[in-house]
Amino acid sequence: xxxxxxxxxxxxxxxxxxxxxxxxxxxxxxxxxxxxxxxxxxxxxxxxxxxxxxxxxxxxxxxxxxxxxxxxxxxxxxxxxxxxxxxxxxxxxxxxxxxxxxxxxxxxxxxxxxxxxxxxxxxxxxxxxxxxxxxxxxxxxxxxxxxxxxxxxxxxxxxxxxxxxxxxxxxxxxxxxxxxxxxxxxxxxxxxxxxxxxxxxxxxxxxxxxxxxxxxxxxxxxxxxxxxxxxxxxxxxxxxxxxxxxxxxxxxxxxxxxxxxxxxxxxxxxxxxxxxxxxxxxxxxxxxxxxxxxxxxxxxxxxxxxxxxxxxxxxxxxxxxxxxxxxxxxxxxxxxxxxxxxxxxxxxxxxxxxxxxxxxxxxxxxxxxxxxxxx
Amino acid sequence: xxxxxxxxxxxxxxxxxxxxxxxxxxxxxxxxxxxxxxxxxxxxxxxxxxxxxxxxxxxxxxxxxxxxxxxxxxxxxxxxxxxxxxxxxxxxxxxxxxxxxxxxxxxxxxxxxxxxxxxxxxxxxxxxxxxxxxxxxxxxxxxxxxxxxxxxxxxxxxxxxxxxxxxxxxxxxxxxxxxxxxxxxxxxxxxxxxxxxxxxxxxxxxxxxxxxxxxxxxxxxxxxxxxxxxxxxxxxxxxxxxxxxxxxxxxxxxxxxxxxxxxxxxxxxxxxxxxxxxxxxxxxxxxxxxxxxxxxxxxxxxxxxxxxxxxxxxxxxxxxxxxxxxxxxxxxxxxxxxxxxxxxxxxxxxxxxxxxxxxxxxxxxxxx
Numbered sequence: 001x002x003x004x005x006x007x008x009x010x011x012x013x014x015x016x017x018x019x020x021x022x023x024x025x026x027x028x029x030x031x032x033x034x035x036x037x038x039x040x041x042x043x044x045x046x047x048x049x050x051x052x053x054x055x056x057x058x059x060x061x062x063x064x065x066x067x068x069x070x071x072x073x074x075x076x077x078x079x080x081x082x083x084x085x086x087x088x089x090x091x092x093x094x095x096x097x098x099x100x101x102x103x104x105x106x107x108x109x110x111x112x113x114x115x116x117x118x119x120x121x122x123x124x125x126x127x128x129x130x131x132x133x134x135x136x137x138x139x140x141x142x143x144x145x146x147x148x149x150x151x152x153x154x155x156x157x158x159x160x161x162x163x164x165x166x167x168x169x170x171x172x173x174x175x176x177x178x179x180x181x182x183x184x185x186x187x188x189x190x191x192x193x194x195x196x197x198x199x200x201x202x203x204x205x206x207x208x209x210x211x212x213x214x215x216x217x218x219x220x221x222x223x224x225x226x227x228x229x230x231x232x233x234x235x236x237x238x239x240x241x242x243x244x245x246x247x248x249x250x251x252x253x254x255x256x257x258x259x260x261x262x263x264x265x266x267x268x269x270x271x272x273x274x275x276x277x278x279x280x281x282x283x284x285x286x287x288x289x290x291x292x293x294x295x296x297x298x299x300x301x302x303x304x305x306x307x308x309x310x311x312x313x314x315x316x317x318x319x320x321x322x323x324x325x326x327x328x329x330x331x332x333x334x335x336x337x338x339x340x341x342x343x344x345x346x347x348x349x350x351x352x353x354x355x356x357x358x359x360x361x362x363x364x365x366x367x368x369x370x371x372x373x374x375x
Numbered sequence: 376x377x378x379x380x381x382x383x384x385x386x387x388x389x390x391x392x393x394x395x396x397x398x399x400x401x402x403x404x405x406x407x408x409x410x411x412x413x414x415x416x417x418x419x420x421x422x423x424x425x426x427x428x429x430x431x432x433x434x435x436x437x438x439x440x441x442x443x444x445x446x447x448x449x450x451x452x453x454x455x456x457x458x459x460x461x462x463x464x465x466x467x468x469x470x471x472x473x474x475x476x477x478x479x480x481x482x483x484x485x486x487x488x489x490x491x492x493x494x495x496x497x498x499x500x501x502x503x504x505x506x507x508x509x510x511x512x513x514x515x516x517x518x519x520x521x522x523x524x525x526x527x528x529x530x531x532x533x534x535x536x537x538x539x540x541x542x543x544x545x546x547x548x549x550x551x552x553x554x555x556x557x558x559x560x561x562x563x564x565x566x567x568x569x570x571x572x573x574x575x576x577x578x579x580x581x582x583x584x585x586x587x588x589x590x591x592x593x594x595x596x597x598x599x600x601x602x603x604x605x606x607x608x609x610x611x612x613x614x615x616x617x618x619x620x621x622x623x624x625x626x627x628x629x630x631x632x633x634x635x636x637x638x639x640x641x642x643x644x645x646x647x648x649x650x651x652x653x654x655x656x657x658x659x660x661x662x663x664x665x666x667x668x669x670x671x672x673x674x675x676x677x678x679x680x681x682x683x684x685x686x687x688x689x690x691x692x693x694x695x696x697x698x699x700x701x702x703x704x705x706x707x708x709x710x711x712x713x714x715x716x717x718x719x720x721x722x723x724x725x726x727x728x729x730x731x732x733x734x735x736x737x738x739x740x741x742x743x
Contacts, residue, residue, distance in 0.1 A: 032472035033413050040579065082653060084645055089590045092412040096583030097638040100631030103505070107628050121504060121579070122483060208420065208579075209483075212476030219469045256487040262480020269473060273459060281462050 004129040009247050011128050011145050012261060015204045016213050016239035018152035021159055022194045023214030023239075024232050027222055028170050033088075034073070034191065035214045037095035039198040039207040041072040043102030046199065051109070062147075062199050069195025070188060072098060123206025123258045144203055151200040158193050159232065162186065167228055205258040213239060216265035220272040223279040242268050296336045298371045299326060301345050304360045305368035317358045340364070384509070385622045391511040391519055392614030392633060395572045398523035399581075400588035400610025402530060402568040404603045405561055407589035408541045413471050414453070414562075415585035418569045419578050420475035421452030423482025426503055426573075427489060438518045442570050449566045452478050479578070506577030508618060508629030519571040526567040529560075530603075537561055538599055576630035584610065587637040594648035609644075613637040670738055671699065672708045673717060676727050677735045686732055689721035 001009065026032050045068025049061045072094055079090035125144075133143040140146075159166065169176040169183040176183040194214070201210045221234035245268075246261030253260075274282055303326065307316040315321055322333040337358065340346040345364035350356040360368065406412055425448025426441045433440040456470045502510070530537060536557045539547035544554045565585070572581050592606030617633030646653050675698040680686040696705045709725055712718040717731035727735065 026472075027466075027469045030466050030468050032466070032469040033416075036416065036472050036475065079645075082645060084594060084651060084653075085590050086407075086410055086412070088410055088412040089407050089586050092416060092582050092586035093590060093638070093641060096580050096587075096634050099579060100583075100634040100638075103628060103631040104635070107626055107631075208476055208479050210476075211472050212480055215469055215472040216477060219465050219473050222465060222469075223463060250484075253484075253488060254491055255484045259480040259483030259487065262477050263484055266473070266477030266480065269477070273463065279463055284462065 007129045007142050007145065008125050008257065009244065011125050011142065011148060011204060012243035012247050012257065013240045014145065014148045014152055015201050016243035016261065017236045018148055018155055018197055019201060019210060019213035020217045020235040020239035021155040021232065022190060022197055023218040024221065024235050025166060025170055025190055026194065026214060027218040032215045033091055035194055036211045037091045038069045038072055038195050039210050041095040041098035042068045042195055042199055043099050044068060044105060047102050047105045062196060065199035066192050066195040069198065070192055073188065073191045121206050121208060123202060123204055123209065125204040125257050128204065147200050148204065151197055155193055155197060162189065205261065209258045209262040212262035212265050216269045217242060220269045223272050223276040238268050293339055297340045297343065297345060298367065300336055300340050301360060301364045301368035302371055304358060305365060308360060318355050320355045385618065387511050387513060387516055388508050388629065389615045389618040391516045391575055392508060392618045393611040394516065394520045394523055395575050395584065396588065396610025396614035397607040398527060399568045399572055399584040400606035401527055401603050402565050403585035403589040404592065404606050405537060405541050406565060406585055407593065412586045413582065415565065415569055416582035417452060417456065417471045417475040418449040418566055419573060419581035421478035422449045422570060422573060423479050423503065423578060424448050424485055427482050427485035430489060438515060442518065445570045445573060446566050448478065449569060450563060453562050503573050504577050505628065506573065506575045506580065506630040508575045511575065515574065522567050523571050526564045530564055576633060580630045580634045583634045583637055587641050591641045591644040594644040594651045609640050613640055668703060669708055669712060672705060673712060673731060673735055674738060676718065676725060680727065687727050689724045689726035691724035695725060
C-alpha cells in the first residue's frame with residue numbers, strides 16, 4: 001500500500017471505531033433509526049454554518065450540526081408529546097423535512113456554494129489524503145484523520161466518564177430517574193455525541209453509510225455477548241474489521257470505499273447472525289435438535305418408569321409398542337432408544353432381538369422421577 | 376396555475392407527482408397505522424442495489440426493468456428484516472437501520488462498478504438518489520400509474536383482510552385467515568408504492584411520501600376508508616403543489632418541495648383538525664375547565680350555606696374566594712352564574728337561587 005492508501009485505511013478504521021461507540025447504545029436503547037434521522041437532519045445546520053463561515057473545515061460546522069441534531073431529537077419528542085403521532089411516524093416526518101430544507105438551501109444558493117449534495121449523501125474517504133493538516137509549516141497528516149480521532153476520543157471520554165449513568169439509563173430508565181441520574185440529560189448527551197460523530201464522519205462515509213457503521217457492528221456484537229463492556233469493545237473491533245475488509249475490497253474492485261465498508265459490515269453481521277455461538281441461527285437450530293432428542297429420551301424414560309414392575313410392562317416396554325403409545329415412527333423410536341442406551345438411561349435385555357424388553361437403569365429411573373417432579 | 380394546462384412538461388411532472396401522492400398516501404395509511412412508518416425508508420434505500428443489478432443485467436435504462444429490480448431488492452430487504460428479528464433478539468429498529476444502510480452501501484458499490492465499466496452510459500442512474508421529477512415524460516407517468524393503480528385496486532379487493540391486519544391480526548387468525556401471508560402481500564403493495572416514487576422524489580425523501588400524508592389524514596378521521604381517501608388526497612395535493620412551485624422558482628428541486636408541502640399539510644392537520652387537533656383540544660380543555668370552575672363555585676356557595684343549615688343563605692364574595700386558590704376568577708364566575716339565573720346578589724353578598732339549588736342537587740349526584 002502507498003502512504004495515501006495507508007492513510008485512507010487508517011481513517012476508515014478510526015471512523016468505524018468512533019461510530020461504533022455511540023452505536024452500541026443506540027442499538028441497546030432501540031433508537032437505531034435516530035442515527036438515520038440525525039445524519040440526514042443535520043444537513044441544514046451544516047449548510048447554514050457553511051454560509052456563515054464559507055469554510056467546510058470550520059469547527060463551527062460541527063457545532064451547528066450537533067445543535068441541529070439535538071433540535072431534531074427535540075422536534076421528534078415535541079411531535080410525540082402531542083400524542084397525535086407515534087414515535088416511528090414522528091421520526092419519519094421530521095428528518096425528511098429538515099433534509100429537504102438543506103437540499104433546497106444548497107440548490108437555491110448553488111452558485112456560490114461548493115457543497116455537493118452527492119458528497120453529503122455518499123462521502124468518499126479517497127479524497128481525505130489531499131487535505132493536509134499543516135502545523136508550523138510541517139505536514140503532519142490528513143486533516144480528516146485528526147478531526148475523526150478527536151471525535152473518537154471525545155466519544156471514549158463521554159462513555160468512560162458517564163459509563164455508570166449510561167448503563168443504568170439504558171437498561172432501567174426508571175431506576176436511573178429514581179437515583180437522580182437524569183436519564184433525559186443522558187439521552188440528550190448521547191444524541192449530541194451521535195450528531196457530532198455523524199457530522200465528522202460525513203466527509204468520509206456520507207450520511208447514509210454512517211448509519212451502517214453505527215448500527216451493523218453493534219448489532220453483531222449484541223449477538224455475541226451479554227455484557228455491556230464486552231459489547232462496546234466487540235463492536236469497535238468488528239467495526240474496525242469491516243473498515244479493513246471494506247477498504248481492501250474497494251481497492252480490489254475499484255469501487256466506492258464507503259459503500260464497500262458498509263457492505264463489509266453487513267457481511268460481518270451476516271456471518272455473526274449465522275454463526276454466533278449462543279444467539280446465532282445455526283446454534284439455535286442445533287439447540288432445537290438437541291432439545292428434541294433430549295425430550296424424546298425423557299419421554300421414553302417416563303414411559304418406562306410409569307409401567308415399571310407392573311404386569312403390562314411386558315407389552316409396554318417394547319420398541320414396537322412405542323409407535324402406538326407415543327405415536328413415534330419405528331425408525332425414530334429405534335434411534336431414541338439407541339441414544340438413551342448410550343446415555344446410560346436404558347438397558348436392553350437382548351441386543352440381538354429387534355423388539356426385546358427395555359429396562360431403566362438406576363440413572364434412567366432418577367432422570368424420569370426428576371422430570372416428573374419438574375412437571 | 377394556467378401553466379399547468381398549457382405547459383406539457385409541467386403537466387407531466389404534476390401528473391406524475393399526483394399519481395405518486397395518491398398511491399403512496401393510500402398505501403402509507405397501513406404502514407402508519409401498523410407502526411411501520413420507517414419501513415418505507417428501509418425499502419426505498421434497499422431498492423438501490425436492485426436498480427443497479429437490473430441495469431447491469433439489461434444493460435440499459437428501461438424504467439420498467441429498473442423498477443422490477445428495485446421492487447425485488449426492497450422485497451428481499453423486508454424479508455431479511457423479518458427473518459432476523461424473528462430468529463434473534465435484535466430489535467426491529469436496529470434491523471431497519473442496518474438493512475437500509477448496508478443495502479444502500481451494496482448499491483453504491485455496484486453503482487461505482489457500473490460507472491467505471493460503462494462510463495458515461497449510466498447517466499441518469501444517480502437521479503434515483505434525489506429523484507428528478509422535472510425529467511418525467513409521458514412514458515414515465517404511465518410506468519408509474521399502471522403498477523400504482525394495480526396496487527390500489529388490489530388494496531380495494533382485499534380491503535377486509537388488510538383492515539383486519541391493521542387493527543386486529545389475532546382476530547383475523549382466529550377467523551382462519553393466513554395473516555402472515557396477508558402481511559407479506561401488504562408489504563408487496565407498499566414496495567410497489569415506494570418503487571414508483573424513487574425516480575420522482577428519490578431514495579431519501581420517499582419515506583416522507585409514505586408517512587406524512589397518512590399521519591396527516593389520521594388526524595381528521597377515525598374511519599379507515601376516509602383516512603385512505605384523505606391521505607391519498609393530501610399526497611396528491613402536495614405532489615401537484617410541489618411540482619408547480621418548483622416550476623416557478625429558479626432551480627428548486629421538486630422532491631424536497633413536495634416534502635415541504637407535505638410537512639405544511641402535516642403541521643396544519645396537527646393544529647387544526649377537528650376533535651384530535653391541538654387547537655380543538657385546547658379549546659375543549661378551556662371550555663371544560665370553565666364549566667368545572669362554574670360548578671365548583673356553585674357547590675362552594677351551597678357548602679357555605681349548609682354550615683348554617685340554610686343552603687340559600689347569602690355569603691360575601693370574599694368567603695367564596697377563600698374557598699379556592701386566588702387564581703380562580705370568582706367575580707367573573709359569579710357574574711356568569713348570575714346571568715344564568717343560578718345565583719343572585721343579596722344585601723350581604725351572593726346567594727343561590729332556587730334554580731341554582733336544583734342544579735346543585737344534580738351536580739352532587741353526578742360527582743358521587
